[in-house]
Amino acid sequence: MSGLYDLHTHTILSDGEMLPIELIRRMAVTGYTTVAITDHVDTSNTESVLSTLALVRESAGLFGVRLLCGVEITHVPPAQIAALAKKAKAAGADIVVVHGETPVEPVAPGTNHAACTCRDVSVLAHPGMITKEEAHAAASNGIALELTSRGGHNRTNGHVARIARQAGCQLVVDSDAHAPHDILDERAKNIVARGAGLSEAECRQALSLNIDQFFGF
Secondary structure, three states, rough: OOOOOOOEEEEOOOOOOOOOOHHOOOOOOOOOOEEEEEEOOOOOHHHHHHHHOOOOHHHHHHHHOOOEEEEEEEEOOHHHHHHHHHHHOOOOOOEEEEEEEOOOOOOOHHHHHHHOOOOOOOEEEEEOOOOHHHHHHHHHHOOOOEEEOOOOHHHHHHHHHHHHHHOOOEEEEEEEEEEEEHHOOOOHHHHHHHHHHHHOOHHHHHHOOOHHHOOOO
């Protein structure tokens, strides 16, 4: 098992249970080589979260993990998402995730559209009942849509997979890990993908995504 990625995880810098390096260590022994820590941010804490995460990059490398310092823009008014994503990139974010319109939280309508039309966004997390038009915009802007294992958020994985297929949009499979038991091994990631309706070939493509190439690192 090698080369696993997860582009959506959380630590004590927001609502997760683990220190950043504990999360990295646990991911490393599970077979991950690329992990994005994407703690929740709004206009109040984006820069402080990113500057703190940067201090862990060397430690992660010593465990054989490339740490992507990122953020998850969460419950921010849609009109502010593009500016905050740009601010995050300027502050050193390797990856910008937006908390999509999941069916289990009161995310503001228009969040998916704002994310999918912003070139500074990397991944739209758990986008709920995303529209085909939004997915086409995501594809045009090089934004991946997420299939998630997180309870509640994963209710619409099948819809997300179907719409992404129609729009030619890249899918990623993430854990949205907050605690040790959330971390997915290779088999579990495959089950999430197959459970969403992906074929074996589509699973291989999603799970072996060349992160550098897709996100232009």
